[in-house]
Amino acid sequence: MAYINLLPWRDAARKERQKQFLTLLTATAILSFLLVFVVNMIYSARIDGQMQRNRFLENEIKVLDQRIAEIRTLNETKKSLQQRMSLISQLQGSRNLGTQIMDEIASAVPAGVYLTQLEKKGTSLLLIGKSESNNRLSNMLREAEESELLSTPYLEFIEAGKDSVSLLSNFKMHLTVKGYEAVQGAETPTPPANGGAK
Numbered sequence: 001m002a003y004i005n006l007l008p009w010r011d012a013a014r015k016e017r018q019k020q021f022l023t024l025l026t027a028t029a030i031l032s033f034l035l036v037f038v039v040n041m042i043y044s045a046r047i048d049g050q051m052q053r054n055r056f057l058e059n060e061i062k063v064l065d066q067r068i069a070e071i072r073t074l075n076e077t078k079k080s081l082q083q084r085m086s087l088i089s090q091l092q093g094s095r096n097l098g099t100q101i102m103d104e105i106a107s108a109v110p111a112g113v114y115l116t117q118l119e120k121k122g123t124s125l126l127l128i129g130k131s132e133s134n135n136r137l138s139n140m141l142r143e144a145e146e147s148e149l150l151s152t153p154y155l156e157f158i159e160a161g162k163d164s165v166s167l168l169s170n171f172k173m174h175l176t177v178k179g180y181e182a183v184q185g186a187e188t189p190t191p192p193a194n195g196g197a198k
Contacts, residue, residue, distance in 0.1 A: 108143035130168040
């Protein structure tokens with residue numbers, strides 16, 4: 001039987017397998033790199049798109065903030081105009097307030113009551129005068145309470161006249177004018193806790 005040397009064939013087969021392995025390894029590395037590159041490109045594109053959307057939203061938010069600031073300014077201007085219109089309306093309605101107050105006091109003062117002094121401070125009226133009797137002053141208080149323009153009447157004091165011959169008593173009375181607070185911005189005086197009569 002003839003002698004056959006198989007070593008060169010085995011070496012050639014081994015080299016071929018190594019070459020195939022290196023080729024396969026290289027192809028796998030290239031495919032992996034391409035896959036990573038493609039995935040990176042996709043995620044980079046998504047990140048860029050999200051960043052663009054974020055910038056768009058930020059710009060829109062800035063526009064909305066400006067509009068909100070304009071709306072607030074408009075609301076403040078509207079409130080200011082409404083207050084001015086309300087004040088003008090109140091002033092227009094209270095043009096003849098002084099005449100109305102005098103007419104109301106004249107109708108509330110009964111016979112036998114004489115006013116010697118009339119003072120007005122804000123919403124408060126101070127009446128100083130003389131009365132023939134306490135009943136007439138009571139009638140005056142009732143008339144003031146039923147008035148549409150006057151309110152919260154109270155007597156600060158009633159005292160007999162210093163002249164023993166005189167039958168008149170001195171008195172001091174306070175009244176409040178209704179509807180005058182909004183025009184003048186003054187506060188209504190609070191009556192004394194004891195009712196004011198002495």
